[in-house]
Amino acid sequence: MNIDKPRVCIGLPVYNAEKYLFGAIDSILSQTYTNFDLIISDNASTDGTQEICQIYANNDSRVKYFRNEINVGAVPNFNKVFELSSSEYFKWAPYDDLIEPQFLSQCVEALDSNPDAVLCYSRVRIIDENGVFDVDYNPGPYTGFSDPQKRFHNLMLHPEYAVQQMGLIRSVALSRTGLYRSFPSSDEILLAELALFGAFYEIPDRLYLYRRHKGQSTQGKQRDRIYFFDTSLTGKILLPTWMYFGAGIRVIRNKSQNIRVILSCYFTMLYWLLVPAHFRAMGKDILLASNQLIRKIISSSGLKLQQSE
Secondary structure, three states: OOOOOOOEEEEEEEOOOHHHHHHHHHHHHOOOOOOEEEEEEEOOOOOOHHHHHHHHHHHOOOEEEEEOOOOOOHHHHHHHHHHOOOOOEEEEOOOOOEEOOOHHHHHHHHHHHOOOEEEEEEEEEEEOOOOOEEEEEOOOOOOOOOOHHHHHHHHHHOOOOOHHHHOEEEHHHHOOOOOOOOOOOHHHHHHHHHHOOOEEEEEEEEEEEEEOOOOOOOOOOHHHHHHHHOHHHOOOOOOHHHHHHHHHHHHHHHHOOOHHHHHHHHHHHHHHHHOHHHHHHHHHHHHHHHHHHHHHHHHHHHHHHHHHO
């Protein structure tokens, strides 16, 4: 074992993040647990993000700064910071959230003491865009079951804010997943996938500050958000709800070997499919995709007609 290698890596994907970036980085560098690297991947920001990151990289050897030549979308950038890491434990850090100084120390201690747990997170304080306290939040759903199929069931059928994804994760478990996928709410799939490998451990202290503001990626129409998540998909005809459902099925097929767990998880996905809101969303996907296809055909036919004239 390389004793000089940090046990923890924090990945901070950023894009035009200057409004909240100082606070986010300061909260990371103020941790009482110091044996970590901070990897920042800048998604070709056009504001002052690059200058801010370089200031920190120049002043703290733990900070490693990378910059993409083009905006590849949020999902490839989130995945990139993990791919650049090589630590025992990994944590994603959004540019707009904060962590209390004891966050890492308590999470590392919890994972060291609970080898069957794959992820450790804390309870939350929700703050507004100005950092003013709004309300306390206990992340759900419950993921402490010993049975993986029960954890999977709760995460797929009773999703909440998915704040657990910003906890401390065992890198060996995370490397076995498909990471984030390029469709809305793929964080729910990632958590369900991780839950097949082990339980989640909750710290009762409120060490995570989750910021709600108008610039969050959760804002806007679902189909428009796909192109924010992955710019390579711009202009393509997509079925986001079907993509979500398909990913849930593939997670079961690829990650679980116990037949009882597999069948139970498939039943959960069948139940998910029959939820009226999900069923309607899949139908809407088909209608919108058909309309998009017709528009493309008409546009292409019109262009060919103009060229022939």
